[in-house]
Amino acid sequence: MKILLYLEAEEFLSHSGIGRAMKHQQRALDLMGVDWTKDPTEDYDILHLNTYGFSSWKMLRQAKKAGKKVIFHGHSTKEDFQDSFLGSNIIAPFFKRYLLHFYRAADLVITPTDYSARLIRSYGIKCPILPISNGIDLAKYSRNEAKELAFREHFGLSIDQKVVVTAALYFKRKGIDDFVKVAQKMPEVTFIWFGYQNLWTIPGWVRRIVKKNHPKNLLFPGYIKGDVFEGAMTAADCFFFPSREETEGIVVLEALASRQKALVRDIPVYEGWLSDHEVSTARDVDGFVSALDDILAGNVDKTQAGYQVAKQRTIEKVAEQLVVAYQQTLEL
Structure with missing residues (x-):
């Protein structure tokens, strides 16, 4: 065959x-x-x-x-x-x-x-x-201190700086508008959007968000792979994925494999394999901010249950x- x-x-x-x-x-x-x-x-x-x-x-x-x-x-x-x-x-x-x-x-x-x-x-x-x-390749996303250091050095982050990351193309479907609004409401936290695409393939309002219409605590470094991205997946304080529609969401699996705290939008694609037991969920900006406050305060940790989901895939x-x-x- x-x-x-x-x-x-x-x-x-x-x-x-x-x-x-x-x-x-x-x-x-x-x-x-x-x-x-x-x-x-x-x-x-x-x-x-x-x-x-x-x-x-x-x-x-x-x-x-x-x-x-x-x-x-x-x-x-x-x-x-x-x-x-x-x-x-x-x-x-x-x-x-x-x-x-x-x-x-x-x-x-x-x-x-x-x-x-x-x-x-x-x-x-x-x-x-x-x-x-x-x-998902579990081994690729295991914690590595050298990779975490590469991530923090790349962005000039102190050890105690709270960091929320995501990875996606610059689409409204991916929740880029809500990601920006959440970052605006949490100026003490650094938000990083990993990902890149040609800016002329997306609507003007999204293009303007990426180029200039975003708060100073939100970074758009483009597509980064290897040690920096893999270090971010384990060293960040939360992986926040506000996508409105997916057929699965590989990056969510990557976050779970990294034993990372994850916050996702409550949408139908997760039904049957991912629940509030493994990730935090919310439906709007205020809900996302509330959930992130709990996660960053150390009140929520579902990483072990989330890792078990990754092991099944x-x-x-x-x-x-x-x-x-x-x-x-x-x-x-």
């Missing part, structure tokens, strides 16, 4: 959740000893598509014509396309229709959560839809589930 993993615009998406999911798939197949390639000119048994661009559609049509099986990874829905790129809300209904062409042509749809599976089923998709987490467990999905698809 050989898998063609295909991610259109891989360089552009490498810093996104989809890009990290693709890397997790590669790691999972290596762990299970399954042959895979990213080269479309090589022979393969299953095409595993991660994107929905025109080149991806061409790949899908070629695969079906050649009698190959096709798995489409449901990273995206109409709901999580909205409130993202410039003009996304206008395009969203057309995007859904376009996306349906991929879902309907697939032999299997894999999507990260039960919630995203329900959404895709509500579109009228008839092929099997299988929830499999994007997974390790790359090793995902690898086993992926291989079963591939084998079942070949037998369809």
Whole structure:
């Protein structure tokens, strides 16, 4: 069995959740000893598509014509396309229709959560839809004092400085507006938004937030990986993720794997696998501020329970589930 993993615009998406999911798939197949390639000119048994661009559609049509099986990874829905790129809300209904062409042509749809599976089923998709987490590499996010020092030195932070971090693209969907409002209400705390994208792909009001319309205690350092980011995930006082819509939220898994205190917006994607027992939740700015006050005061610590969630979604467990999905698809 050989898998063609295909991610259109891989360089552009490498810093996104989809890009990290693709890397997790590669790691999972290596762990299970399954042959895979990213080269479309090589022979393969299953095409595993991660994107929905025109080149991806061409790949899908070629695969079906050649009698190959096709798995489409449901990273995206109409709901999580909205409130993202410039003009996304206008395009969203057309995007859904376009996306349906991929879902309907697939032999299997894999999507990260039960919630995203329900959404895709509500579109009228008839092929099997299988929830499999994007997974997490636990070892990568274990605490490391050198990485924590690199983080604090990079931002010039004192040991006693309270720090709240997040990681996301500059989208309203990701809650960038509420993140700014919370930072304004907590001027004694340093807030850091990790992530970057071309500013001309987002609405003007978001662009202005990133460039100048934010409080001094909020930093936008861009995309940072390696020791500084991994040190931030363990050294910060809280990971605050106010996203309004996700199909899973890989960065939340990264925070849980880091044994980090986490605050997320109370949205349906977490139902069934993440609750108030493992993370703090709120629905609006005042709720976020209240929850952060409790966390920063040391009154709330759910890190051990959160870590157990991450342990249930390790790359090793995902690898086993992926291989079963591939084998079942070949037998369809």
